[in-house]
Amino acid sequence: xxxxxxxxxxxxxxxxxxxxxxxxxxxxxxxxxxxxxxxxxxxxxxxxxxxxxxxxxxxxxxxxxxxxxxxxxxxxxxxxxxxxxxxxxxxxxxxxxxxxxxxxxxxxxxxxxxxxxxxxxxxxxxxxxxxxxxxxxxxxxxxxxxxxxxxxxxxxxxxxxxxxxxxxxxxxxxxxxxxxxxxxxxxxxxxxxxxxxxxxxxxxxxxxxxxxxxxxxxxxxxxxxxxxxxxxxxxxxxxxxxxxxxxxxxxxxxxxxxxxxxxxxxxxxxxxxxxxxxxxxxxxxxxxxxxxxxxxxxxxxxxxxxxxxxxxxxxxxxxxxxxxxxxxxxxxxxxxxxxxxxxxxxxxxxxxxxxxxxxxxxxxxxxxxxxxxxxxxxxxxxxxxxxxxxxxxxxxxxxxxxxxxxxxxxxxxxxxxxxxxxxxxxxxxxxxxxxxxxxxx
Numbered sequence: 001x002x003x004x005x006x007x008x009x010x011x012x013x014x015x016x017x018x019x020x021x022x023x024x025x026x027x028x029x030x031x032x033x034x035x036x037x038x039x040x041x042x043x044x045x046x047x048x049x050x051x052x053x054x055x056x057x058x059x060x061x062x063x064x065x066x067x068x069x070x071x072x073x074x075x076x077x078x079x080x081x082x083x084x085x086x087x088x089x090x091x092x093x094x095x096x097x098x099x100x101x102x103x104x105x106x107x108x109x110x111x112x113x114x115x116x117x118x119x120x121x122x123x124x125x126x127x128x129x130x131x132x133x134x135x136x137x138x139x140x141x142x143x144x145x146x147x148x149x150x151x152x153x154x155x156x157x158x159x160x161x162x163x164x165x166x167x168x169x170x171x172x173x174x175x176x177x178x179x180x181x182x183x184x185x186x187x188x189x190x191x192x193x194x195x196x197x198x199x200x201x202x203x204x205x206x207x208x209x210x211x212x213x214x215x216x217x218x219x220x221x222x223x224x225x226x227x228x229x230x231x232x233x234x235x236x237x238x239x240x241x242x243x244x245x246x247x248x249x250x251x252x253x254x255x256x257x258x259x260x261x262x263x264x265x266x267x268x269x270x271x272x273x274x275x276x277x278x279x280x281x282x283x284x285x286x287x288x289x290x291x292x293x294x295x296x297x298x299x300x301x302x303x304x305x306x307x308x309x310x311x312x313x314x315x316x317x318x319x320x321x322x323x324x325x326x327x328x329x330x331x332x333x334x335x336x337x338x339x340x341x342x343x344x345x346x347x348x349x350x351x352x353x354x355x356x357x358x359x360x361x362x363x364x365x366x367x368x369x370x371x372x373x374x375x376x377x378x379x380x381x382x383x384x385x386x387x388x389x390x391x392x393x394x395x396x397x398x399x400x401x402x403x404x405x406x407x408x409x410x411x412x413x414x415x416x417x418x419x420x421x422x423x424x425x426x427x428x429x430x431x432x433x434x435x436x437x438x439x440x441x
Contacts, residue, residue: 025136054109120141292318320386324357
């Protein structure tokens with residue numbers, strides 16, 4: 001989507017080639033979280049991308065309840081079983097990148113041995129697929145323990161197990177693999193070494209546009225837990241006009257108060273749930289409110305400004321779509337006044353741009369710095385903006401495969417706000433009502 005290059009008839013970006021990201025590292029180092037985040041970003045850029053998780057192939061072949069011996073790389077009796085699962089995954093990646101229309105894939109596996117990595121590299125290069133290794137190195141045991149507790153024991157392997165028993169078994173799995181881990185030392189490989197999930201990184205032999213974009217994105221990566229809230233600006237006194245930039249109406253002010261109270265209620269509820277589950281006190285956590293420079297947007301956000309642990313920031317990039325000559329016109333009026341333009345809009349509502357206007361693609365390009373800053377942020381974020389900007393931001397976090405044509409149709413009524421929680425296995429979404437029933441002092 002944002003900042004696209006020209007595409008060929010195959011749907012791939014011109015001259016970018018096919019890339020496979022090959023993960024390296026022990027479990028619970030952030031590989032799956034990093035892979036899914038990277039895939040989300042690349043798809044949002046318009047690069048058709050997909051992650052292939054080794055665990056899914058193992059479970060498909062052997063089930064979730066498999067002997068710990070499978071993870072002992074020194075157990076020769078399990079070597080054939082491991083190779084069969086890995087080769088099945090590799091062949092699916094090759095098919096996706098050569099005949100399936102994909103341009104970037106992630107081989108999300110441990111890939112601990114140097115000899116095996118060289119064999120995998122040669123296999124992909126024989127298919128004109130460029131390999132890029134990403135090694136996840138974690139020297140902070142607290143990060144590993146937190147990742148096991150928050151992520152790994154909720155994976156399909158352990159979903160029915162007692163959490164403490166699952167954590168012990170997962171640590172045993174790591175212990176079986178650790179003696180066979182060889183860090184990347186081949187200077188002829190293209191690789192990124194990511195330390196402590198974003199603390200710092202080392203790059204080597206990076207080539208071409210896509211590999212450079214991967215490096216750029218990984219510089220913004222972390223796995224800290226945070227929540228993102230999306231809320232529409234309140235109603236203005238001249239709701240149909242973009243140029244007038246009118247202030248909030250009476251109804252808009254009432255909505256802003258209710259939104260403030262509803263968000264505060266939800267955060268308090270979330271904090272209580274976290275305290276009961278993990279004993280972690282989140283009551284002092286900061287909520288950062290980002291709002292557009294539209295008057296109705298920052299007036300809505302100002303109701304949050306006097307709350308404890310809340311900061312409010314205006315951001316020009318969060319402005320809504322400029323409708324150009326279609327300002328104050330309904331779709332029926334646009335159809336009557338600009339019939340040819342209207343038909344073009346129906347054919348491609350995401351990319352079409354009316355005279356003197358922006359397209360949704362233009363808005364996405366404008367919002368890319370906001371998206372990257374969202375990835376860097378470790379605090380909770382509330383974005384208050386016009387509906388058109390929220391549509392493009394939501395599309396970034398939406399499940400893989402959301403067609404561009406649907407983005408202009410996404411609805412953010414003022415009766416709700418959206419809660420998004422990025423996790424290693426996707427982005428959890430919840431829609432929460434804005435009502436007068438929740439009042440805060």
